Amino acid sequence: MDKLIYDLLVIGGGINGAGIARDAAGRGMSVLLCEQDDLAAHTSSASTKLIHGGLRYLEHHQFGLVRKALQEREVLLRSAPHIISPLRFVMPHAPDQRPVWMIRLGLFLYDHLARRKVLQSAEAIDLTTHACGTALRPGFQRGFVFSDGRVQDARLVVLNALDAAEHGATILTRTPLVAAAREHSSWRMTLRTPDGQNQIVFARGVVNAAGPWVNRLLGDVLDVTPRHSVRLVKGSHIIVRKLFDHPYAYLFQNPDNRIIFAIPYEDDYTLIGTTDVDFRGNPGQVQIDDGETDYLCRMVNRYFARQIGPADVLATMSGVRPLVKDQTSSAQAVPRDYTLELDEKGPPLVSVFGGKITTYRKLAEQVVDMISPRLGRYRPTWTGNAPLPGGDIPKADFPAFHSRLARQYPWLPASLLKRYAHAYGTRIHTLLGQARSLADLGECIVPGLYELEARYLVEVEWAQTAEDILWRRSKLKLHAGPGAEATLTRWLATYRRPVAAPAHAVSAP
Structure with a gap:
């Protein structure tokens, strides 16, 4: 009996695994990606939602990482202008913090370590007159503004x-x-299917992009002794009702030399984070603890006029970052760069240690460059100039694109049109199909979610549960109110996407 042999099996459906699968498939390889849970179920959906160079990494002399991340920031802003957009950050200054000359030098480097075509340069501002100063406690007079990007x-x-x-x-x-x-x-490779059955597949090469599970897979499943290992660091965020009414975000310096972000989030909220806490345990069951919540509230209360406490927290996010282990004592100083390890004691295996969301595309490119010659594949790189699905917006001009959509779909409520435009970009036309009225979207399952979109997410985007849809594919969980998850779960029980058999492998005797 013939067996199906893939060129490449990618383990892990986080940002690195998905990026590697995309790059390899685009170079003509037959690719299978397996993920133990939902796509982005763990670390990749618990980030600070930033595409950034990492201003604070300059202080730890990680200039190479910052430069690489800044270069990638420009690439990603062009490739997905619907889900990635510019964001201006305000850094209030106080005399007991880093001196002004150091901040100016850091921002100068941040602006000039890589070419910048999309984003504005940094500048000093007067917080007594600037709109961002109104949300702050009295006493903050001086600040700095710089640019980065935010991402879904x-x-x-x-x-x-x-x-x-x-x-x-x-x-x-x-x-x-x-x-x-x-x-x-x-x-x-033996895979455990959702119905509990074992499925045997074969691959000429394997990439271990399992994130926090990378070492466990190497030792327990792949039977490989790695040269590197990861240090697991928990990062947590809290979400509260919005603390300011302007489009800027804040970067706050704190007495422990850490920084905290406060970011406008989903129109009505402020996202605050993150923490850096060494983690031991199951990365799939990570949660914020009371100490982290208290810390985040206490740090932002040093700056904001409106004070918050644990009772104000509406939602939380926690993820485990798999950082390359070194001799650094503090979690915040552990390098955020990545290391790739190739094992060629037989069919090749590449393992990914570390990384950050901003540099995922470059990481994926390097992984495929490393393994493709060993599989006899030599196609050139391609993702640097290729838009992601929905990102082929003319001139990457999202405001103009949104205006055109408003004229094309005048029957869509403004808030729904905005969410569709940001979530799907040009794929909004695929989503809506022949719909010509709100009634054509079908049943409103929960506030903001119509049957047409729910079917699309199940049939096209691998969503299977209410959590997949209400949290990872959208952030409707914040808006839909109590009972939404149960209501959607009942709807999903009546509708299930047919499971297709694996395809695109090469048949070999």
Whole structure:
């Protein structure tokens, strides 16, 4: 009996795994991606939602990482202007903090370490007259403004997976890898399907992009002893009712030399984070603790006129960052760059240690560059100038695109049009199809979610649960009110996407 052999099996459906699958499939490889849970179910949906160079990394002399991230920031802003957009940050200054000359030098480097075409340069501001000063406590007179980007992080993962699938990759969610062995020129991999059955697949090469689980997979499943390991660091965020009425975000310096972001979020909220806490345990069951909540409230209360406490927290996010282990004592100083490890004791295996969401595309490119010659594949890189699904907006001008949509779909409520435009970009036309009125969107399952979109998310974007839809594919969970998850769960029980058999592999005797 013939067996199906993929060129590449990618383990992990976070941002790195999805990016690698996309890059490899676009270079003509037959690719299978397996993920134990939903796409972006863990670290990649618990980020600070920023595409940034990492201003604070300059203080730890990580100039190479900052430069690489700043270069990628420009690439990503062009490739997905619907889910990635410019954001101006205000950094209030107080005399007991880093001196002004140091901040000016840092911002100068930040502006000039890489070419910048999209974003504005940094500048000093007077907080007694600037709009951003009104939300602050009295006494802050001087500040600085600089630019970075914000991102819908979970959608970034989904769009990479979608592009991979459209280039021929097979994406299997809720399908963990449970056993693996090298057999001659390929890997024999045992996957546990969602219905509990074992499925055997073969791949000529494997990429371990399992994030916090990278070392566990190497030791327990792949039977490989790594040269590197990761230090697990928990980062948590809190979400509160919005603390200011302007489009700027804040970067706050704190007495422990850490920084905290306060970011406008989903129109009605402020996202505050993040913490850096060493973590031991199951990365799939990470949660914020009371100490982290108190810390975040206490730090922003040093700056904002409106004081908050744990009772004001409406939602939280926690994720485990797999940082490359070194001798650094403090979690905040651990390098955020990544390391790739190639094992060629038989069919090749590349393992990914570390990384950050901003540099995922470059990481994916380097992984595929590393493994493709060993698979006899030599196609050139391609993702640097390729838009993600929905990102082919003329001149990457989202405001103009949004205005055109308002004229084309005058029957859509403004808030719904805005969300669709940001979530789907030019794919909004695929989503809406022949719809010509609100009634054509079908049942309103929960506030803001119509049947047409829910079906699309199940059929096209691998969503299976209410949490997938209300949190990772959208942020409607913040807006829909109590009972929304149960209502959507009942609807999903009546509708299930047919499970397609894996395809696009090469048949070999």
